[in-house]
Amino acid sequence: MKTLRKLIYGESLLSISLVTLGFLTLFMFFDLVDELQNLGRPNILDGSTFQVRHALLYVTLLLPSRLYELLPISVLIGTIFVMARLAQSSEYTILRTSGLDPWRALRLLMSLGTVFVVLAFVVGDYVAPAADRASQLLKARYQFRITIGQTGAWLREKQEQASYVVNVKALSPNNEMQGIEVFEFRPEGGVRALMQARQARFAPGDAWLLEEVVRTEFRNSPASVDAATQVLSQLEGEPRSAMVERSRSDSLRWPTELSAEMVSVALLKPERMRTIDLFSYIRHLQANGQNAQRYEIEFWRKVFYPISCLVMVMLALPFAYLHMRSGGISAYVFAGVMIGISFFMMNNIAVYVGNLQQWQPWLAAAAPGLLYSAVSLAAFGWLVVRR
Numbered sequence: 001m002k003t004l005r006k007l008i009y010g011e012s013l014l015s016i017s018l019v020t021l022g023f024l025t026l027f028m029f030f031d032l033v034d035e036l037q038n039l040g041r042p043n044i045l046d047g048s049t050f051q052v053r054h055a056l057l058y059v060t061l062l063l064p065s066r067l068y069e070l071l072p073i074s075v076l077i078g079t080i081f082v083m084a085r086l087a088q089s090s091e092y093t094i095l096r097t098s099g100l101d102p103w104r105a106l107r108l109l110m111s112l113g114t115v116f117v118v119l120a121f122v123v124g125d126y127v128a129p130a131a132d133r134a135s136q137l138l139k140a141r142y143q144f145r146i147t148i149g150q151t152g153a154w155l156r157e158k159q160e161q162a163s164y165v166v167n168v169k170a171l172s173p174n175n176e177m178q179g180i181e182v183f184e185f186r187p188e189g190g191v192r193a194l195m196q197a198r199q200a201r202f203a204p205g206d207a208w209l210l211e212e213v214v215r216t217e218f219r220n221s222p223a224s225v226d227a228a229t230q231v232l233s234q235l236e237g238e239p240r241s242a243m244v245e246r247s248r249s250d251s252l253r254w255p256t257e258l259s260a261e262m263v264s265v266a267l268l269k270p271e272r273m274r275t276i277d278l279f280s281y282i283r284h285l286q287a288n289g290q291n292a293q294r295y296e297i298e299f300w301r302k303v304f305y306p307i308s309c310l311v312m313v314m315l316a317l318p319f320a321y322l323h324m325r326s327g328g329i330s331a332y333v334f335a336g337v338m339i340g341i342s343f344f345m346m347n348n349i350a351v352y353v354g355n356l357q358q359w360q361p362w363l364a365a366a367a368p369g370l371l372y373s374a375v376s377l378a379a380f381g382w383l384v385v386r387r
Contacts, residue, residue, distance in 0.1 A: 004100065008082070008108055016078030016116075023070045024063055031059040038139075054138070061135035064128040065272060071120050072308040073340035075113065079316035080336035084329045092320045106317055106380070113313040120306035125274050132272045155258055156288045162192060163288075164256070168200075168263060176201050177263065180210060182254065193217045195254070202260050203253060213252045217245045257284075270298035278302065294355050300365035301351060308343070308369050314376035315339060343372055 032055060041050040086092040092100075153168045162184050169179025180197040197210035262281055270278065278299040285292040319332055346368045354364020 004095065005108060009112055011082045011086075012079055012109075012112055015081050016074050019078045019081075020067065020070065020074040023074060024066055027066050027070075028059050028063065031062055032056065035059060058135050058138055061131045061138065064123055064131045068120060068124040068128050068305075069344075071116060071123070072305070072312050073337075073344060075116050075309050076312035076316060076340045076343075077333065077336045079109065079112075079313050080319050081329070081333050083316050083320035084322070084332040087320050087322060088329050102317075102321075102380070105320070106314070109313040109317055110310060113310040116309040117306045120309055124302065124306065125276075129272055129274050129277075153263060155262060156290055157256060157258055157284075158288050159255075162186065166256075166258065171263070177208075180208075182210075191218055195252070197252070200254075206255060206257050206259075208254045208256055208258070210252045210254055211250065213249045215247050215249070215252075217247075219243050219245065270295055271301065273298070273302075275299065275302045293358065293361065296361035297351055297354050297364050300362045301347075304366050304369050305347070308347075308372075311369055311372050311376060312340075312343075314380065315372065318376075318379040339372075343368060346371070 035055040035058060038050050039052065039055065042048075083092070086095070155166045155168070157164045157166070164185070165183040167179075167181040167183075168177045171177060177200045178198070180195070180200045182195040182197075183191055184193040184195070186192045194216045195210065196214045196216075198212040200208045200210045203209040262284060273281075278295055282292045282295050282299060285295065316336070319336075322332070350364050350367045353359070354361070354367075
């Protein structure tokens with residue numbers, strides 16, 4: 001058994017490593033070509049320019065995210081190649097006559113798949129988020145700031161005496177927020193005040209330190225944010241209205257539980273966030289009465305995606321029981337590539353369809369894995385057990 005495990009594990013690990021290396025090299029080349037257009041951009045911190053070495057560092061920091069995305073496909077292709085090659089050379093037939101029954105072979109491959117499940121979780125939950133954030137901040141130094149969408153990042157928070165809606169236009173390379181607008185609402189509804197700040201920093205003790213602040217208080221509160229903005233636009237350059245009181249300050253400490261991680265949600269794609277950060281942000285959205293469907297789907301996807309490595313090795317086992325002709329192994333490897341691509345596409349489509357159709361988040365995230373598990377078990381039952 002030890003010799004058998006060493007043979008299958010050694011061949012599979014080598015094959016999966018080569019496939020993964022090939023994919024990463026290909027995507028790194030595409031990313032590098034895409035970054036060549038940014039050569040020559042000035043650095044706002046030291047005046048240097050964006051050079052080839054910076055582009056290489058940037059695309060290298062993207063590799064953990066690429067590895068996380070490609071690992072299940074690489075496991076599938078690498079394992080199919082090994083199983084098909086063993087079948088073609090009749091080595092697997094010898095192993096079967098030596099006592100390797102289908103269930104023992106399945107257990108061997110499932111143990112191998114568990115190693116990649118752990119690897120995918122570690123990369124996707126720890127390495128990739130940190131590397132992705134570092135890559136964004138590196139690139140931001142040569143783009144003046146990181147713009148968050150077209151209208152900025154919108155966050156909401158409820159406190160004891162009021163509720164707040166916050167708009168952050170951009171993040172600077174040193175993690176400072178720029179273009180801050182804080183709308184304060186009364187408990188009974190209506191805008192109580194609006195704070196506008198040029199920039200803000202995260203201060204110790206759950207607070208933001210706002211700089212160059214203009215606070216506008218509405219005595220007869222507008223009914224909505226749009227109404228408040230309309231009033232402000234009409235008052236620009238005019239004397240103060242009796243309904244509006246405006247004050248200015250160089251700095252202001254605003255207590256809030258909105259952390260740097262929550263603001264970073266708008267910078268990092270949800271699929272690049274840590275599982276614990278997604279869970280915390282979902283609880284924050286639910287506590288403030290906001291729709292968390294998208295983030296719940298991504299949370300469950302982070303839970304189920306590493307497990308897809310087990311599904312991939314289950315799909316690969318039936319290829320060892322097919323009758324191979326000389327030179328026919330390439331067709332089976334190509335089939336594995338197509339299966340892997342279809343799984344990758346369905347995994348992405350299920351997220352969008354589940355979000356649009358308001359499916360249960362865990363079902364939308366688990367649907368591709370469940371479908372391909374059923375296919376692999378059906379193939380295993382027909383080709384391996386029954387025949």
